[in-house]
Amino acid sequence: MVLVNIILMGFGNVGKAFVRLIYQKDKSCERRYGLRLNLAAVLNSRGGVLFPEGAAGRNHLLDRNGAVDMRESPFWKTGRSLEEALEALQTGVFVECTPSDVKTGRPAIQFIRQAIDKGWHVVTANKGPLVVDLAGLRQSADKKGVSLGISGATAAALPTLDVALHSLAGTEIQCIEGILNGTSNYILTRMKEGVDYSTALEEAQEKGIAEPDPAQDVEGWDTAAKILIITNSVFEAAYTLSQVHVEGILNIPPELQAEARKKDEALKLIGRFDNRSGVPRLETKLSLITPIHPLYHVDGTQKGITFSTDTMGSVTVTGGKSDPRGAAAALLKDIINIVNR
Amino acid sequence: MVLVNIILMGFGNVGKAFVRLIYQKDKSCERRYGLRLNLAAVLNSRGGVLFPEGAAGRNHLLDRNGAVDMRESPFWKTGRSLEEALEALQTGVFVECTPSDVKTGRPAIQFIRQAIDKGWHVVTANKGPLVVDLAGLRQSADKKGVSLGISGATAAALPTLDVALHSLAGTEIQCIEGILNGTSNYILTRMKEGVDYSTALEEAQEKGIAEPDPAQDVEGWDTAAKILIITNSVFEAAYTLSQVHVEGILNIPPELQAEARKKDEALKLIGRFDNRSGVPRLETKLSLITPIHPLYHVDGTQKGITFSTDTMGSVTVTGGKSDPRGAAAALLKDIINIVNR
Numbered sequence: 001m002v003l004v005n006i007i008l009m010g011f012g013n014v015g016k017a018f019v020r021l022i023y024q025k026d027k028s029c030e031r032r033y034g035l036r037l038n039l040a041a042v043l044n045s046r047g048g049v050l051f052p053e054g055a056a057g058r059n060h061l062l063d064r065n066g067a068v069d070m071r072e073s074p075f076w077k078t079g080r081s082l083e084e085a086l087e088a089l090q091t092g093v094f095v096e097c098t099p100s101d102v103k104t105g106r107p108a109i110q111f112i113r114q115a116i117d118k119g120w121h122v123v124t125a126n127k128g129p130l131v132v133d134l135a136g137l138r139q140s141a142d143k144k145g146v147s148l149g150i151s152g153a154t155a156a157a158l159p160t161l162d163v164a165l166h167s168l169a170g171t172e173i174q175c176i177e178g179i180l181n182g183t184s185n186y187i188l189t190r191m192k193e194g195v196d197y198s199t200a201l202e203e204a205q206e207k208g209i210a211e212p213d214p215a216q217d218v219e220g221w222d223t224a225a226k227i228l229i230i231t232n233s234v235f236e237a238a239y240t241l242s243q244v245h246v247e248g249i250l251n252i253p254p255e256l257q258a259e260a261r262k263k264d265e266a267l268k269l270i271g272r273f274d275n276r277s278g279v280p281r282l283e284t285k286l287s288l289i290t291p292i293h294p295l296y297h298v299d300g301t302q303k304g305i306t307f308s309t310d311t312m313g314s315v316t317v318t319g320g321k322s323d324p325r326g327a328a329a330a331l332l333k334d335i336i337n338i339v340n341r
Numbered sequence: 342m343v344l345v346n347i348i349l350m351g352f353g354n355v356g357k358a359f360v361r362l363i364y365q366k367d368k369s370c371e372r373r374y375g376l377r378l379n380l381a382a383v384l385n386s387r388g389g390v391l392f393p394e395g396a397a398g399r400n401h402l403l404d405r406n407g408a409v410d411m412r413e414s415p416f417w418k419t420g421r422s423l424e425e426a427l428e429a430l431q432t433g434v435f436v437e438c439t440p441s442d443v444k445t446g447r448p449a450i451q452f453i454r455q456a457i458d459k460g461w462h463v464v465t466a467n468k469g470p471l472v473v474d475l476a477g478l479r480q481s482a483d484k485k486g487v488s489l490g491i492s493g494a495t496a497a498a499l500p501t502l503d504v505a506l507h508s509l510a511g512t513e514i515q516c517i518e519g520i521l522n523g524t525s526n527y528i529l530t531r532m533k534e535g536v537d538y539s540t541a542l543e544e545a546q547e548k549g550i551a552e553p554d555p556a557q558d559v560e561g562w563d564t565a566a567k568i569l570i571i572t573n574s575v576f577e578a579a580y581t582l583s584q585v586h587v588e589g590i591l592n593i594p595p596e597l598q599a600e601a602r603k604k605d606e607a608l609k610l611i612g613r614f615d616n617r618s619g620v621p622r623l624e625t626k627l628s629l630i631t632p633i634h635p636l637y638h639v640d641g642t643q644k645g646i647t648f649s650t651d652t653m654g655s656v657t658v659t660g661g662k663s664d665p666r667g668a669a670a671a672l673l674k675d676i677i678n679i680v681n682r
Contacts, residue, residue: 313662
């Protein structure tokens with residue numbers, strides 16, 4: 001049995017879902033993978049809990065109503081820092097779930113650097129640091145002999161990088177196309193059904209699919225960040241967000257919609273890396289795709305990704321739960337695969 | 342740079358495609374994975390070539406017309422055996438591509454045992470030995486500290502096991518459904534388009550999709566073998582072929598076809614492991630599926646597989662080239678992932 005110390009930073013929806021998941025999966029991880037997951041510290045911007053050895057356990061982060069909470073824990077301390085937790089514990093896996101800032105990567109990028117410096121593996125659901133400096137973080141991790149798991153930041157429960165790096169090992173990936181943002185795909189699907197943009201957006205917000213400020217999603221930046229991270233990871237490249245040609249789903253020309261309808265094609269917001277012409281191009285583009293395109297039927301909040309290769313043809317992955325539990329499951333997957341490598 | 346000695350057994354379509362692929366990919370495998378692939382011996386039932394150290398190379402197995410052949414090689418010897426090659430070489434990866442016999446597993450199962458006993462990793466495109474005794478082979482491999490790569494035998498270029506074991510690590514897979522046989526799916530697709538069974542089969546044979554004797558495919562045994570191997574591998578189980586309820590696509594009741602047409606559903610031959618009721622069931626079943634089923638649009642010779650999980654929802658993979666080159670690429674993938682583990 002291998003003991004896996006875990007420090008979780010960030011206690012929003014995904015962080016809380018991760019705590020629940022660890023509580024639920026601890027026994028099966030012992031049985032199936034020989035891993036004893038020890039959630040040893042949980043932190044947010046105000047403070048955190050740090051369990052003394054042997055005290056980490058299911059009850060400490062459940063309040064009297066069964067909700068995941070840490071303010072009621074006897075181990076809570078305001079102002080507790082990541083540094084304190086890293087110092088107090090034997091190395092393990094640092095799990096980063098704070099809010100994403102794709103411009104600066106902060107504060108997550110600093111937390112991740114701290115953890116790597118102390119010899120911790122890192123698993124993150126946060127796109128910010130990866131958009132800003134994936135190559136640098138990867139280099140630091142390599143130098144320290146630790147791993148960086150980023151499934152949680154690259155479409156989470158939809159496997160993208162695993163497939164590219166593992167299942168397609170040995171192929172040349174010539175093109176990657178992804179429907180990587182549930183909100184914009186939901187809106188486009190509803191528009192295809194005849195609903196106008198504003199109504200579809202309102203619907204999405206009412207259902208909790210779209211955020212109150214949907215700009216990142218509908219302007220294409222979320223898709224751009226994801227295709228950028230996937231591309232940089234697959235090709236060990238260092239493209240920047242400014243090199244991605246970004247379109248959103250705002251102000252769709254009515255003639256494009258009419259054309260789609262006439263030809264029975266679908267308008268999709270596709271994150272794309274394309275090297276088929278020999279000149280690599282990165283874009284988030286509103287694209288008309290035909291019924292034989294493998295992403296044509298990816299509708300609603302669903303996601304999907306297609307890899308075109310030289311030797312295996314094209315391989316498409318679709319599905320994967322788009323909710324905090326799905327994201328938490330992607331974090332756990334990376335932990336298992338990193339520790340069991 | 343890691344030197345990877347390779348012995349290939351079996352020189353049919355897949356074996357020849359594998360030789361070509363190694364010749365094509367040697368430089369990129371050095372650059373990207375730090376692996377020097379050394380195809381050191383190639384054998385079939387009549388004999389084989391065994392290259393002296395340093396002599397393995399691209400020209401030795403291409404005849405004057407550029408075809409892959411070994412009878413013209415100066416290193417060819419009739420009656421050369423696997424034993425001889427295993428003795429002569431430092432351990433590496435044994436690649437098994439002889440014809441499949443799912444009843445006895447022979448002769449492949451003996452070759453694989455020989456190779457494992459001598460400390461070689463094994464990568465196989467052959468379902469026979471895996472249907473007959475996957476658990477036993479796995480156990481022998483574990484004991485010797487070597488790996489068994491079976492992607493080539495489980496839908497080849499369509500990633501199935503990778504996704505289940507790696508991308509879905511930590512989830513409980515509750516159901517697996519796959520369209521795993523191109524021939525039967527092609528025939529069903531044509532029948533949906535109004536063509537009768539015999540015409541569709543003839544078409545498939547003319548196009549080289551179906552074999553002259555299509556029994557394994559249309560009676561469901563090929564699908565059964567694949568879902569059996571996938572299930573046994575994912576759950577470390579030891580189900581036998583006799584425990585799989587097997588249906589084929591022969592004698593489809595006309596009323597089933599009429600029903601499919603009326604409801605706009607699709608008749609698909611699904612290989613299925615289902616544990617949702619708590620009582621595991623393995624079957625190859627002609628199934629009516631609705632348009633929202635993720636395999637509904639998998640038509641023609643395409644394949645696809647859907648995993649239903651507890652925490653990540655359902656994840657579907659489709660595509661992957663169904664030809665000898667795709668199968669060879671799956672063998673290469675396993676080699677890379679095994680050696681680079």
